[in-house]
Amino acid sequence: MSLAYLINANMRWSIACNKRAAWERFSFLLATTIILAAGTLEAPKLLRLGSSVPLGLMLLCGALSGLCAYASTALLMRYFQRSEIESLRPFAAYCLLLGGLGLLSQLM
Numbered sequence: 001m002s003l004a005y006l007i008n009a010n011m012r013w014s015i016a017c018n019k020r021a022a023w024e025r026f027s028f029l030l031a032t033t034i035i036l037a038a039g040t041l042e043a044p045k046l047l048r049l050g051s052s053v054p055l056g057l058m059l060l061c062g063a064l065s066g067l068c069a070y071a072s073t074a075l076l077m078r079y080f081q082r083s084e085i086e087s088l089r090p091f092a093a094y095c096l097l098l099g100g101l102g103l104l105s106q107l108m
Contacts, residue, residue, distance in 0.1 A: 024077060
């Protein structure tokens with residue numbers, strides 16, 4: 001019975017790994033849509049306030065920030081294609097470092 005359980009768990013893991021890329025793409029797509037909607041909602045407020053920054057410069061900065069967001073999303077998607085353990089190591093180190101610093105600050 002345990003062999004059947006292991007085979008079933010292995011099959012579920014391989015299906016989950018294949019779906020993980022689709023889940024990542026969907027989450028980035030969802031986040032991009034929300035950011036675009038928030039920008040669309042806030043842009044009229046910026047123009048209404050009578051900013052001294054020219055409209056052309058605002059549009060250029062918006063386009064450059066969109067390009068940077070696209071590039072960072074592409075970089076993250078490529079980064080997450082590595083195995084789960086490899087791609088989460090920097091986050092684990094970050095958590096350990098900040099947790100250690102927080103603990104040290106409380107002890108002092």
